[in-house]
Amino acid sequence: xxxxKVFKIMVITIVILLGSSVAVVVLxxxxxxxxxxxxxxxxxxxxxxxxxxxQEVSDKKTVDSYPANEYFPSSLTPRFTDVPEIKxxxxxxxxxxxxxxxxxxxxxxxxxxxSVAKIMTAVVALDSKDxxxxxxxxxxxxxxGEATMGLTAGERVTVExxxxxxxxxxxxxxxxxxxxxxxxxxxxxxxxxxxxxxELGLFDSYFFNPSGLDGDTRETTTFSxxxxxxxLTNYALSSPTFAEIVDTxxxxxxxxxxxxxxxxxxxxxxxxxxxxxxxxxxxxxTDFAGETLVSYxxxxxxxxxxxxxxxxxxxxxxxxxxDYVFAKxxxxxx
Numbered sequence: 001x002x003x004x005k006v007f008k009i010m011v012i013t014i015v016i017l018l019g020s021s022v023a024v025v026v027l028x029x030x031x032x033x034x035x036x037x038x039x040x041x042x043x044x045x046x047x048x049x050x051x052x053x054x055q056e057v058s059d060k061k062t063v064d065s066y067p068a069n070e071y072f073p074s075s076l077t078p079r080f081t082d083v084p085e086i087k088x089x090x091x092x093x094x095x096x097x098x099x100x101x102x103x104x105x106x107x108x109x110x111x112x113x114x115s116v117a118k119i120m121t122a123v124v125a126l127d128s129k130d131x132x133x134x135x136x137x138x139x140x141x142x143x144x145g146e147a148t149m150g151l152t153a154g155e156r157v158t159v160e161x162x163x164x165x166x167x168x169x170x171x172x173x174x175x176x177x178x179x180x181x182x183x184x185x186x187x188x189x190x191x192x193x194x195x196x197x198x199e200l201g202l203f204d205s206y207f208f209n210p211s212g213l214d215g216d217t218r219e220t221t222t223f224s225x226x227x228x229x230x231x232l233t234n235y236a237l238s239s240p241t242f243a244e245i246v247d248t249x250x251x252x253x254x255x256x257x258x259x260x261x262x263x264x265x266x267x268x269x270x271x272x273x274x275x276x277x278x279x280x281x282x283x284x285x286t287d288f289a290g291e292t293l294v295s296y297x298x299x300x301x302x303x304x305x306x307x308x309x310x311x312x313x314x315x316x317x318x319x320x321x322x323d324y325v326f327a328k329x330x331x332x333x334x
């Protein structure tokens with residue numbers, strides 16, 4: 001059972017002691033001293049909101065929080081320990097039907113997760129229930145850059161099509177459009193993401209944006225753990241719509257006059273080539289996170305979820321873990 005700990009990175013406020021060479025930084029109940037290098041600006045409204053939301057999540061976390069629900073592993077003790085060398089900072093593997101934790105390393109260590117965050121973005125968007133709702137693409141969403149589905153400002157695209165753009169090519173433009181158009185705006189959407197995390201018992205996760213892109217610092221970058229991502233993915237896959245989307249190799253969205261251009265979306269997981277039986281879910285890569293990956297495969301009646309965080313070899317290591325766990329479970333795959 002993991003113990004509750006206060007979010008150690010939450011900056012509540014910064015107090016400048018005038019006439020002194022020391023700033024007092026209050027970090028979720030901890031007080032640290034650091035040299036003052038210059039005038040420090042007060043927290044913005046968004047930063048204040050983030051601090052409040054983090055505290056709300058932290059307040060719900062107790063030593064009895066685990067297991068929070070039926071989506072977590074049934075035990076934190078891995079079944080197998082003779083695992084081949086995996087260089088990832090953290091990994092976790094669970095058999096979905098039995099909820100058995102098969103192997104794990106640094107199971108509850110917080111780590112940036114990059115575009116794996118889009119799993120939660122999709123979960124919150126699916127909670128809106130109206131997949132046919134059309135959302136208008138803003139200039140800021142269209143111009144966010146990095147991976148995109150190719151949206152243009154002014155286009156109107158349905159929630160369902162945006163979900164394909166979010167989960168197949170990992171569109172940051174789709175993530176921002178969903179966040180801006182649902183739940184009353186982007187700020188409310190981020191609140192909904194973190195409230196959903198708290199509801200699911202993901203007490204070592206925090207979402208700073210809907211895309212998973214790095215923040216200005218690691219302290220303002222979306223993070224989670226192998227344990228939390230096993231539960232989040234297990235929950236997401238319980239949605240037939242989510243499961244169908246992430247198991248899609250290619251999606252063509254036709255042109256609609258006065259609404260949007262045609263979109264041709266390839267799943268960047270390259271499902272056919274990655275591993276036999278793979279059915280999604282989401283890769284990611286940023287400077288702070290390195291390579292990250294959540295993958296799901298079904299073979300021989302076994303349903304395996306793999307989480308990899310902080311690696312340079314995600315494709316090789318996910319194959320190594322699949323080969324290992326399927327062999328250990330007596331399933332011949334290849």
